[in-house]
Amino acid sequence: MFVAPRYGTGSLADLFPSLLAGLGVPGEVDRLGLGCTADRICVLLVDGLGAEALAANADAAPFLSSLVPAELAAGFPSTTATSLSSLGVGVPPGEHGIVGYLINVPGYDRLVNSLRWRLHGEGPKVDLLRELIPEQFQPNATVFERAAADGIAVTQVAPHYQAGSGLTRAVLRGCEFRPNVSTGDLVAGVAEALRAGDRALVYAYHGDLDTTGHVRGPSSDAWLLELAHVDRLAATIAEHLPPNAALVVTADHGMVELDARIDFDNTPPLQDGVARLGGEPRARHVYTTGGAAADVAATWQEFLGADFHVLSRADIIARGWFGPTVSPHVADRIGDLVVVAAGSRGIIRTGAEPLQAMLIGHHGSLTPAEMNVPLRVHRT
Structure with a gap:
C-alpha cells in the first residue's frame, strides 16, 4: 500500500508556508490549517523519525506522545535531500528539482549526489559548488528568504558541515547559520535565536536518529534509546521557549x-x-x-x-x-x-x-x- 504525497494540503512542503502565514507574512497561506499565530516559532526536524515508529514506541517518547498527534506526508522520494528541499522552498519536488539522492544532471557524465553536492563514482575531482551553482540550480525563493524579507529574524541551528553546503545554499538559504556542537548547544542556540527581533523563526536539525536507524536498524534497542534522547531534546527546547512561542516537531521521512x-x-x-x-x-x-x-x-x-x-x-x-x-x-x-x-x-x-x-x-x-x-x- 502506497501513501500518495498530499501536496498543497498535508505535505512537508506545506509546513513553513503555513507557519509564515501565522507570522503574518503577506502572500503566505495556512495550507495545513494550523492556526499557529505565535510570534516566535522553532521547527525541530528530526531526521528519520517516522510517524508509525513514534506511535509504536510512545512509551520511549513521553513528551512527543503527550502532544496532539498529527501527521504530514513526505514528498517523493521519501529521502533527506528531497524532503529538506520541499520543506525549505515550500514547493513539491517537481518545482524545486531535487528529485532524488543520486540524480542525472544534463552535461555531467556522472550522477550528482544532491545531499552532498558532489559527483558520484570514480572520475576526475570536480568542485561542484563552482560548476553547479546551487542558487541557480534551485532559483525559487526559500521560505527563509521570504520570512527575512518581511522582517522576521530567521536562524538555522544545525551541524557545522551544513553551513554553506550545496544543499543549504540551494534550498535553505536566507537565514543566519548557527552551528551546534552538541544537543545542549542546539538547545542553547534555539533559545537564543528565538529571542531575536519582534518575530523569530528558527529551524533546527537533529540527525542522530537517522544515523542510528541506518546502521543499527529502526527496530533496534539503539534506535529506541536514541528516540528517548530525541524526546528529551524536544522537551528541553519546550522548557526554554519564550512567551508566545511554539515548538513544531516533524521529520523528513521514516524508515524500514x-x-x-x-x-x-x-x-x-x-x-x-x-x-x-x-x-x-x-x-x-x-x-x-x-x-x-x-x-x-x-x-x-x-x-x-x-x-x-x-x-x-x-x-x-x-x-x-x-x-x-x-x-x-x-x-x-x-x-x-x-x-x-x-x-x-x-x-x-x-x-x-x-x-x-x-x-x-x-x-x-x-x-x-x-x-x-x-x-x-x-x-x-
Missing part, C-alpha cells in the same frame, strides 16, 4: 529494514540497457541507453515481481508523485524509469555503493512507514 537485497552489480539481467542507476535502494532512477526503456522496464518488472513497481517517467509524472507541476528541466533529471519498492526489499550496489549496501535501515519509497512523518506542536 530490508529483509532481502537485490544486488544490481551482480545481476547481469538488470544491467542490460542501463546507462546509469540513480536514486537509492528503495526508489531507483534508471537511466537507460537510447531506445531501451521499454525492454528494460519489462525485464525489471518480470525479474523483481510484485514487490516493486517499474514506472516510466511519463507514468510517474502523471501520477503526481513529484507534484502537480513538473518543470521541463526537472523532468530531465528523473529516470527514464523509476523503480519503487512496495515490499521490504531494496536494490543495492555492492560495487558502486558498498557502504550503503551494508546499511540495515532504508527509505525512499511510498510505504506508510517511510512516507508518514509526525507533526507535533507545543505552544507557550
